[in-house]
Amino acid sequence: MVALLVVPAAGMILHRRADPVDQHIRRRIAADLPFAADLMAACLLAGQPVSAAIEIAAAAVDNPLGERLSWVSSQLRLGADPEPTWAYLARDPATGSLARAMSRAAQSGAPVADVLTRLADDAREAANAASVAAARSVGVKAVAPxxxxxLPAFVLLGIIPVIAGLAATIVLP
Structure with missing residues (x-):
């Protein structure tokens, strides 16, 4: 009877958990995103086209973010429309902010370097806030152990001797 209740509940809990590989990839992308955005902004300010700036950043980062940026750069060099290309990257939560910012810049004609600089600053602030929250949660998680x-040591060394002393004085006049 208990198994009928425990098995579905355990299945739901395990199904909700994100894949550790996906979490690791998202953390790597979040860590490398500010550097890649700053590098792309520097390349654009130096006069490089968008596809070349993306390719340079992809080569410098060279991890999951680099692979995604390399794909975008190759699509743009082949003449693909920027909006669907960036929209494909926007599906992934880790690269969604970069993809949305680049797509908006392509639609509005805004200077891409300014957009990338703002994105890098926002990504750094988000990473800083996440690290502060993680550091604060360590203190909370350390309280239970x-x-x-x-608590048992306090009870055994502080309360039980007092109760034993009081019981001895009450029982033995």
Missing amino acids: LGLCF
Whole structure:
């Protein structure tokens, strides 16, 4: 009877968990995104075309973000429309902010270097906020094991001797 309740609940919990490989890839992309955006902005300010700037950033980053940027660069060099190309990258939450910013810049004609600089700053602030939140959560997570260790010791060394002393004085006049 218990198994009928536990198995579906465990299946739902395990199904909700994200794949550790996907989480690792998203963390790598989030860590490399500010550098790649700054590098693309520098290339654009130096006079490189967008596809060349993306290719240079892809070669410099050379990990999951580099692979995605290399694909975008090759599509743009082949003459693909920028909006669907960036929209394909927007499906992934890790590269969604970059893809949306580049797509908006392509639609509006805004200077792409300014957009990339803002994106890099925002990505750095998000990474900083995430690291501060993770550091604060460590203190909260450390309370439970400390409580499990110190509470029994406090009871055994602080409360039981007092109760035993009071019981001895009450029982033995």
